[in-house]
Amino acid sequence: GAGVSQSPSNKVTEKGKDVELRCDPISGHTALYWYRQSLGQGLEFLIYFQGNSAPDKSGLPSDRFSAERTGGSVSTLTIQRTQQEDSAVYLCASSDKLAGTDTQYFGPGTRLTVL
Amino acid sequence: DQQVKQNSPSLSVQEGRISILNCDYxxxxxxxxxxxxxxxxxxxxxxxxxxxxxxxxxxGRFTVFLNKSAKHLSLHIVPSQPGDSAVYFCAASGARGGADGLTFGKGTHLIIQP
Structure with a gap:
């Protein structure tokens, strides 16, 4: 079946603008995760959804970052008033947590560049 | 404070030989x-x-070994093939009591030499 999809694949924006990134998880996966990878770094956990609720928001780097998930499927990550340090690849993953597996499957990512 | 560490940023291995990637937590x-x-x-x-x-x-060609007492795991790839050239990330879960974002290492760039 289809894997995790993300859009857009690339986004260039000016400092101070808001951006919205979208993730479409694997059909039937109840858990959804957002990560970001800055240049030369490993993946940094941002937020996790189980269904539509986000029990763990501890990874969000500031209150400019927010995420929502509706219908237990698509999720959007919103960054308000973007800063240059927000430039990174934003990756989404999903897993079938209710099946008892923690294996997460990743999308191709959105490369965000803040000028 | 890095909880998952991959101390080798890169590793070069000849095609057909064994690749061993290491990770500590x-x-x-x-x-x-x-x-x-x-x-x-x-x-x-x-x-x-x-x-x-x-x-x-x-x-298949991939084996992961876990040594809990040493808090160390390794990935063995044998035999190594040119298509294995990539960045390999070690990741761990369970430290957030079920709210499980993975904790990743910074990766090891594996280069398979022909």
Whole structure:
């Protein structure tokens, strides 16, 4: 079946603008995760959804970052008033947590560049 | 404070030989470990995982070994093939009590030499 999809694949924006990134998880996966990878770094956990609720928001780097998930499927990550340090690849993953597996499957990512 | 460490940023191995990628962790709460492979401009691809109740898991050319007392795991690829050239990330889960974002190392760039 289809894997995790993300859009857009690339986004260039000016400092101070808001951006919205979208993730479409694997059909039937109840858990959804957002990560970001800055240049030369490993993946940094941002937020996790189980269904539509986000029990763990501890990874969000500031209150400019927010995420929502509706219908237990698509999720959007919103960054308000973007800063240059927000430039990174934003990756989404999903897993079938209710099946008892923690294996997460990743999308191709959105490369965000803040000028 | 890095809880998952991959101390080798890069590793070069001859085609056909064994590639061994290493990973150390500090948090004893981790109970599930994964290896991902990443090509440029793509998302990480799941390779293999291991639960903390096991010390070895094998899948084709890939074997992961876990040494809990040393808080160390390794990925063995044998024989190494040119298509294995990629960045390999070690990841762990279980430290957040079920709200499980993975904790990743910074990756090791594996280069398979012909």
């Amino acid at each position: 500090t948090n004893s709460m981790f109970d599930y470990f994964l290896w991902y492979k990443k090509y440029p401009a793509e998302g990480p691809t799941f390779l293999i995982s291991i639960s903390s109740i096991k010390d070895k898991n094998e899948d």
